[in-house]
Structure formats: structure tokens, C-alpha cells
Amino acid sequence: MKSRHFQAIAGIGLALGGTLVPSVASAQYNRVPDPNAKRVMVAVFRSGDKGLGVQAADAVRGRMGSEFPFKQVYVLPKQDITATLEASGFPVTEALEPHDQKALATLLRADEYVTGTATKTATGVKVEANLVLARDNALVQPLGTYDVKSVGEASSLIAKELKEARKQLEFEQKCINAARSQQYDAAIAAAKDGITAYPKATLARICWANVLVTQKAAAAEQLKLSKEIVDIDPKSRPGLAILAQSYRDTNQGDSAVVTLTRLLATDPKNPRLQKDVVEAIAVLANPKLAKPVIDEAVQANPGDPELLKLRWLILLSTKDYKEAFTQGEELVRLDTAFADTTYFIRTARAFAADSQFQKAAETASKGVAKFPSNGSLIYEQIVGLRAAGQNQQALEALDKAIAAKMPVENAQTLRVTLLKDLGKGDEVIPAIKAAIAAGDTTTNLRVLALQSANEAYKKAAASKTPEDFTAAIDLLKYADTVVPNSLKAQSQFLLGATYVAFGQAKLQVAQTGKQCAPAKEAKDLFVEAQILLPKGGSFSPDAMRQLMGAVMQLDPYADQLIKAICK
Template identity: 75%
Template sequence: MSRHFQTLAGIGLALGGTLVPSVASAQYNRVPDPNAKRVMVAVFRSGDKGLGVQAADAVRSRMTSEFPFKQVYVLPKQDITATLEASGFPVTEALEPHDQKALATLLRADEYVTGTVSKGPDGVKVEANLVLARDNALVQPLGTYDAKSVGEASSLIAKELKEARKQLEFEQKCTNTGRQGQFDAAIAAAKEGITAYPKSTLVRICWANVLISQKAPAAQRLEVAKEIVAVDAKSRPGLAVMAQAYKELGERDSAVVTLTKLLATDPKNPRLQKDVVDELMSANPKVARPVIDQAVEANPGDPDLLRTRWIILLSQGDFKAAFAQGEELVKLDTSFADTTYFIRTARAYTTDSQPKLGAEFASKGLAKFPNQPSLVYEQIMSLKNSGQLQQALESLDKAEGAKVAVDNSAALRVTLLKELGKEVLPAIKAAIAAGDTTQNIRVLALQAGNDAYRKAVTSKNLDDFTAAVDVLKYAESVAPNSLKPQAIFLLGATYVQFGQAKLTAADAAKSCPLTKEAKDLFVEAQIMLPRGGSFAPDQMRTLMGAVMQLDPAADARIKVYCK
């Protein structure tokens, strides 16, 4: 089931009495002890219609008869069914993990039992887990059983559950004392829990969390994490602690393999997806490839594993295989073609030196998800990188007209204008006047000033120098402290070159006004250059040396031209 259980959050009041134990059956006609732990049994996941319900019913019935009523209250099937029906959910299908947690929370369960069941050659194969309702990552495996029937399997599960629950009082004590900073007491409680139930994952997870809070050495955390994963190879907390410890110990390949296994446990988790991909990009994604390939081979057609493989292929830079994998996934599950799929594929085409295809793919995504900001950005960048600058600018204009928040839109506009050979200063001023406080736009203002300076030095045209001074004055006025020295230095350098150009023009025309203007520029240069000298000390001294010669030359010409 892919629907999110969010709709259940609002039906608690509407259900009224359906959230309290039903009295329709004699076995539930007693009020539960207020201290009893409330346990929910969810429909087991199965490829055989009706088998998941049969397994859950068998486990629920076995628990009801074998667990002391005052210690464990097994939530009646009627209550679970009523809650599901009230929200419009089918009652015979297994829920997604986050939906199971939401249902358990709504029914005020402390724990819940979940699992999978399939038909085997001689009966059924059943796998079960105990999950703490406060966090669906807190999982205790209850084993995998080959049995003649779900009834026989439920007996084995209930027996293991009795043993597994022996750790729970110590897990609670470990958690509570750990939160209070009583780390020694928390670890002592965890060790007691392990003694009570040697196969415990829950108290070991608490122990690992305490070590993290203590800032214990990575090797110590790794030891506990390995014990967790030895019991539960799919333990998200265990794999997460293990991966971080490997990373800190410098064992990058082991960290990547562990992260890949971690992503396979929850491949639709966007935050986990990003963390794993970032780590793969910075490490060696080739190490993760055999791990995921093996998992896919063992579970052909599993969309979650194929999604993980797609991410790893992109991280590894095997774009051809990634594109093929993406197309296969979309055929298998059309919901895979979400914004992430279009964004990453478009970006991959650009990275693979196919920006035109990247732009086309982003456009396909926008046809399905109009005005999605990240897709708009990828489309613009792909157009830019393919040399379609005018189209990229038009796409940006269209997005801004539709009030789409494109990342760094002002800086992107300036960059496009610059590459198109158009004036950029008006766009920079407009962005800053509109409230753009980013450093990017201020760096671009300084770059525009530098470009104007270089143009003037090359052309020796007085109008070009005037334009350069105007741009640099504005750039200096908006520059953050980190860029001020550079802006001031460039302005001083411009005054030197501008003054020299005016002095040359004054000589040609025997002009007194031009000579005086050159003199003023040399005075400004002597003020600005020392102020910006920290940016380029050696060049500053060279330019000051030139001014010391040019300034007296201007004075001499004033005496001649200004009689």
C-alpha cells in the first residue's frame, strides 16, 4: 500500500468509542489493566491474497491466550479494522512501515508485531518482528520459521516474543537514564537487558545511542553496532552507527558498503537518500555497486532495490546504465517518474556532456510538473550549457513571470546576460534594490567592474574609463567587507590608467581642463590604492610608483596649458 496514513491523524475524534477495546467478543470483555503494555498485530505482508490476514489473526489469537492479561493487552482486531475502515483503507493489505507506526500511535499501542508470510513447499514461511511504536526503526527480529501452517508458526513467534520482551524494561531504563545524562547507569541497564535476552537489538541500540551521546571512540561504537547488525542485518540504527564509525576510522570502502545496505532498508527516505548519495560521491561508489547488484539479483523486480541501484549508478557516473535503469523503473512503477527522477536524470545528461538532452528531459518533467522550481533550474542550466543562451534567458523570464522561485535567479540572469554580451549592471542594481542580499550578486558586480576596467585599458577610450569608474564605484558601495579591498584596489588602478589616458589626450589637444582632470584622478589614485593595498600589495606598490611619476608630470603640464 502506497497511500500515506496521514488521513488517520484526523479521525480519532470522529471514531469516538471505536478506539477503546471492543466488547463484541467475550475474550475482550475485560477492561485492560492501565499498566499493561498495549500491543498491536498488523496484517503481515504477503504475495498470496488473504495469507497476511491469516498470519496476523493467528499471532494475535496466540498472544491473547498466552500472554498475561494484566501485563500485555493485545489490541482486538475489531479496533484495528474499525480504524482502517473509517479512514478508507483496505483491511486486508499490509501497511507501509510509516503507516503501521501511524496506526499504532493512533491506537495508543506501545509495541506492534509485523512480518511477512509466503507459501512454501511444505507449508508456510513466516518472518516476524517486534517494533516499538515510538520509533519504527526500533526493531527486534523474532525469527523466520518454516511451518506447516500459520497456526504452528504463530506458536513459535509467540514463544520468541515472550523471550524478546524480557529486554523491554531494561531498554526503557537505558533510554530514560541516558536522556538524563546518567550514561553509566544506562549502559548497565543495557547489559542487563542483553543478559535477559542475548539476541536483543533494542537495548543494544540504546547502548549505541548512549555511546554517541558520550562521544565515545568510533571503535567502541562500531563494536556495539556490529552486534546489532549480526542479529538484524536490516537494522537502520545499527547500520547508521556502523557507517559513521567506519567513516571516522578512515575505512571508507566499508562505510560505503554499509551505507548502501542502509539505503536498501528505506530507499524512499529522501534525507537518507541524499546522505548516502553525498557520501558515495565523496568516496568510491564502485564499492557499493557489487552490493546492490547482488541484492537486485536476489530480488528481481524489486522497485525499492532498483531505485537504490539507480542512485548508485548515477553516483558512480555510469550514466548509460543509469538511464536504462530509470526507464525500466518507470515501466515497472509509473510513480517513480517523480520530480527527483526528472531532476537527477536531466542533471546526469548535462554531466554526461549531453546538455541538450538534459534540457529536453527537464522540459518533459515540466510538462508533468509545471513550474517545479528545481526542474525549471535544471532546464535553464541545461539550455545554458548547450549554448542556447537566449532560450535559457527566455525560460528564466517565463519562470519569474509565473512567480517561480528559481535558485540564484538574479545571479543566473546576470551570467546569461554577460555570456550574451549584454549589459549586466542594470540587472545587478535591480536585484540588489529588490532585496537580494547574497554575496553571489555582489561578486558579479565586482566582476562587471573588472571587465569594464579591462575593456577600458585595452581600448584607451575615455568613455570606457568613465563607465568602468561608475561600475566600480557601485561595486565598492555594495561589496561585503571581504570584497571591499579588491573593489577599492581596482578603482585605484582604474584612476591611474584613466589619468594617464587623459594626460595623453591633454597633450594631443594642449588642453588645460583635461590636464586638471588627469591631476584629480592621480590624487584619487593615491587615496584609493593604499586603502585597497591588502588585496594586491606588490601591484599596489608598482602603481603607486607610476603615480609618483605621473602626478608631477601633470603639474608641469598645468603650468604650460593653463596660463
């Protein structure tokens, strides 16, 4: 049955004039339910076998009618349930979704309801049942799973177990009332009494565990009690939630991941829980533990898009890329809306991590085609094209985005990197200067300025031509004005080293050609070097000392040449 929001059922009250019409069955009892009797609804059991869910519910309802004293427990007649469902347009032979079961129970003023599953087997049937408190459908008490010959036999066993399980309820209510009054010792005492009355009690234990959470009791104490709950009911949402947090608090990360994944499998459409699980997996860095749990959940709930999405995220985290790509494509087929910006970005990054750079670029490009104004997708497209060796296409795509004023992360830094990749070195510094002048404040751009200046210094040191030295000095002077303070020492060291190397080259020219001007220029360069090298000493202390030693020798020699040559 297609799920509907509970408000659809809540509207039934209006359709029936605000109150429920007494049913034929109620008239047949010829007696009014005791006002103090607990009202219990039995919902259609979930089953893949047509009619079996209805048969199981009918059998349990009938058995309860004879098992429980009328003045203590009033089992809502099937006709009342059917009339209510029909008035809303809901099928009466199919199991409701959990939130709709709760809404129906609330509308019928039920205190509790019984729900379950029924499956045919080779020897008969397998029936599982649970007692749920209408005030909160997370409050569940398992009533057992029975492999028997017929639903009639199962109903007898379920009714007997329900009779025992309900022994905890008065104590669970006392626990709740005492906790609300902040009488925590009394609340815990009541919960313990409930466990004594029914040793397999989950409801009393949940109340106790919630009190421990409120009191901020020791994690080890919460861990012990929540384990008891989950041992009895592996699908208990409150138990799993407290257990997962207890594992976190006791630094048992692997167990926390598994427990959180099991918790999400019980409520896969819960977005807050999804976020919690995914973040925990990322922080705890061992998502492989979650994979078998989510695989089992997907197998039990085939086609559930929320579980499939979580599986996709886990596959990406475990770097099972091939499976992740297949899972992602399946999700898009199930729901084209799944192919949002996050899908394209994560998939493109996964292709890149799997060294499929062309696929990464293609995926990001598809995303840009669908979301042309998304800066993050454009960034992934450009990075993907660059990784695939398509630098010119990447530069063209980036220039187009910049011209359209798209918010691409580190756009100017990326552009300068692409210019360098394409061998357009003469455009690099002008691009950096233009970007900084236009207000770009990114550190990476300034680092690139220093890198380019360093490359110019190395080129000059190798060629020893005045043109290269002059270009390197100009670039280093500019870089020194824009680099962050953390890089000042490096820029000043490199500038000082360039002065030393250029000075040496000038001295050789002066000595060989007996020229005065180069000798004086060398002297000036050595003076500048003696100022700058100590400022940059923290960048490379040993190299600074060697260069300063060289300057101490070269500077006097420059003086000698000037004295000898310059008249």
C-alpha cells in the first residue's frame, strides 16, 4: 500500500462528524467497554502473501478477545477499524505504514496496538508480532516469532506472550510519571519492578535508560542497559540510539558505526538520522563495518530509495567505486531527482579517485549542463578536465565562468595554474597582478606569485643573463609585497640570493671588460644582499650563512675593482 501522511487519516474524524459511529460489532457485544479498560487495536500484519496479513490479525484479535478480561482490556472490533479506513479511502486488507498505524490508533483512541508480519513457509507460517504504545511508535515490545502450522496456533502463543508482556505497563507508566516529576530514583525503581514482572521487558528498560540519559549517568552504565534492550529487540530505535551514543562516549568507534547503521535501517527516511550516521562514519573512519549492515537492510527492504542512498554513500566511503557507480545509476533510474548537484559532485570525485579522469570530467560536465549556474560543479568540471589532460578546454570553461561571474572556488588560482600547465608563462604574472588588483585575497594566488618568481630566479641563475636577472628581481620584489607574512622570509631570502648571483655575474663582466659601471652595480647588489639575506635567514639558515660568507668575500673584491677600474 502506498504510504500516506498520518494527517490523511486524522481527517477521517471530520468525515464521520467528529466522532466515530458505533460499529455493528460493538452492538453485538451488547455492553459498553469499561472506561478504565485499556483500548488495544490489532493492525493488519504485513505479508507478501495475499490475505495472510488479514488472517493473522483476525486470529490474534479473536484470541485476545477470549484471553483478556473485558473490563481490563478492550480489543477494538475489526468493524471499527475497517469503517475508519474505508472512510479515508485506505485499503482494509493491506498493512499500513508505521506512522499511519500510529495515526489510526490515535484516532481510535487506542492505548496500545499489536502489529507484525506473517509469511508462508514450507511447513506452515512464520508470524512475528510486536506490542506498540500508541503515544510513540518507537516504544515497541517484541512478542516473539513463531514458526507454526497455522495463524491460529500463532495467535494463541502471541496472546499468551502479550498477557505476560503487559505486566510491565503499569510500572512503565509509573516510571514515566516519576521521571516527568524529576523523581529519578522512583522512576528507576518502577522500571526495575516492571522488569521483575516481565523479565523480557523493553518498555520498562527504555524508560530506565532515558532516565540515565537525562541524569547524564556514566556511559558504561548506559551501555550496559541499552545492550540489554537491543539484545531483546534488535530493532529498538531508542535502544540503538542510546547504545550508539554510549559506544561513542566510550571510544568504541567501530561498534558505534555498526549500531548507527542498524538504527538507520529501522527508520531509513529520517534525514537527521541519515546525517548523523554519515557524519559518524566519516569521523570514525571505518565505514567497512557499516557495509554488511546496510547490505542486509537493503536486502530486507528492496527498492527503498533512502536505504539505497545510504548504501551509495557508504560504498563511496569504503572506496568500492565500481559498486558505487552502479548503485548511483540505479538510484537515478528509480528517481531522476536523485541526480542533484551532490550526486554529480560526489560521483565526479569518485571517478577521479578511481583514476578515471575522463569519466570525472564527463560526469561534472553533465552536472554543469543540468545546473549551469552551480559554481561547485563548474569547479569539478575544470579540475576533471585538467586531470584528464584537457587543459585548454579547462581554461576555456573557466574563462567562460569568470566572464559570467560564476562563484567558482579559487577561480583565479585555478586559472594561473592552467596558464602554467599550458606553458603560457608570460601570462602568469600579469594574471596574478590583475586578480590581486581586482581584490582577490586568496593565499594560494600569492603563493603562485612566489613560485613563479622562484622559477625566474632559477632561470637567471642558469643563464646568467642580465635580462633574466632583472626579470627575476622584478618578480621577487612584487612577490615580496603580496605574500603573507609566513612567506616573507622565503621571498627575502630568494631576493637576496638573486642579488648575490647577479652581483657575481656583474663582477665577471667588469673584470673581463675592465668596465666601471658593472663593478659599481655589483657593489650595490652586494649591499642589498647583506640587508635582505639576514631577514630571510629563518627560511634557510645554512644557505644564508654560505651566501653571506660569499658576499663578505665578493664585496671587498668589488671595492678593489672599482678602485682599479673607475678613474
